[in-house]
Amino acid sequence: MELKGIHHVSAITANAAGNFEFYTKTLGMRLIKKTVNQDDVSVYHLFYGDDIGTPGTELTFFELPRAARTHEGNNSISEISLRTASDAALEYWKKRFQEENVEHGEIEIRYNRKALPFRDFEGQRLVLISEENENGESGTPWKKSPVPAEFSILGLGPVYLTVPDLEPTHKVLTDLLGFRREGSYLSKNYGQSEIVVYASGKGGPGTEIHLEERKDLQRERLGRGGVHHVAFRTADQAELQEWIKKIENTNFINSGLVDRYYFKSLYFREPNGILFELATDGPGFTADEDLSQLGESLALPPFLEQRRSEIEGKLKPLETKVKEQ
Template sequence: MTIATSGLHHVTAIAGDPQRNADFYLRTLGLRMVKTTVNFDDPGTYHLYYGDEAGRPGSLITFFPWKGAPAGRRGTGQATTTAFSVPEQSLGWWKQHLDGLGVDTTEITERDGERALGLRDPDGLAISLVAHPQGDPRAPWDNGIVPAEHGIRGLHSVTLAVTAEDATVAMLGDLGLRPHDQQGNRLRFAAGEGGPGAFVDVLVTPAAPRGLVAAGTVHHVAWRAPDEPTQAAWRAELADQGVGVTSVLDRQYFRSIYFREPGGTLLEIATDEPGFTADEPLLELGRALKLPPWLEPNREQIQATLPELDLPDENNPELAQRLAENR
């Protein structure tokens, strides 16, 4: 293809109880809720977005939380691990922080110069905190809970589990990713200039069972397109290659197209624009339920079906700054 992504845009996963999900990602991991909205295709459930202060592409993990949703199964045909980037000297702090909150963690491991700490969220989603030896220049969200010097910088990478790599590797090449490293049955690819936020690992496990997407698993992985014309050109090239790709869908904060890579994982190409300040100011992101114009006439009915969601005061940047100063 003639177009190449610069890196990850977001990862979207399935969760159970929305309040439990929010408490973990806001208070335990120290991310910011940058948008409280609904699943546009199923407005009876939330779509919760977490990221850095402004919800910049590459910092985002999002959830469809269905209270009482059955547990999924990690396996081939899906993204099995979502990794976040943290400073190199911070993994000890994170280990102590998470253990103190009763979160099960792995021992800190090292692979290809990177140190990593594994954990699971309350629904069992596999997460890794990774310290890249060259660091990560992205700014953290300083929320007064997780000190800025240890804060998550954004997404680091995702791991796709496949039974055979050839077709998946070919499609990653079509998306502009290039081979970066290989260790045994794990192949790493890099987008753009590489580094945290631009990696995808392909884990080849021929005998592993097929994954089941439900609570505690990833629904899809989104890659960045700078604007709508680029996305449209990308869609045309995919269609010309015979890939089953959706029409362009308006997600209010970006435009999206979806398709599956040959190994089975659902992928998305999402535009960087217009961003999360399209319908509320930066200081108020995530604090109120936002609906797209076509769902606004049904606001009363939609709100009646959604459970109450209590956000911590630290989601307000002004208060977060005061709390950080008084630590």
């Protein structure tokens, strides 16, 4: 029983229309599912990924229109990374960000990979990394993307966690979830503090957690531009049930099995308060939509379908039909 890597990361936006504009038109990711937050059906839940919605490529956003900005700090998922195929792709993206007035830094080296940090229009902390010398799984470029295929975003890379006490999170990652400590590197931004690298499954950037201990920060106050949780991949529901048994034998309060229709899940918080999810690879995002039309209409799981008129009446229209390039 082994986690296969990052399944998805879920963040918060206060502006679904602006979010759609940035992630599909600026970053060239595909909207693979336009649905609602199953815990609050009055707001959107948007899923972006590769051309076919491959697990490990999915960056999702809950829309909370009244959300204040995130006050960055400790006990947080402090940065999301996205993978590109080559070092040359980062040069393309740096130029694109300059042309699109996207806030960004300089190309740098992180854990022997080239990286380009940037922020979205709400201050979401993101970084593009090159997987030029990697052998991990990659997504399929979106055929209708405004970004050339050779420079496309190919999936999620390492997820960065910032905590006041590294050891409890280290134990959950290694002793409970089976991650391996792969190495470490020094942060260039925070006084040369050490960032510890953990990997699962076959390894590579799409399986990694990068963990930094910071005793100088206050606890993060989550809002727009912040990250809600990170999910890890399990093969199927049978394996997820084994994980549920394992976690129930700990002292962690957990959700038990949750049916999200597109995947099955379990949620729990590790000791530093970061929300972890374990999610199955299937059934996937073509369970209720044809591959060619993913994300174009409001998709509701069967248990919400009878409330469609009520739900649609409370949502602001969001035009997501993709025009031919």
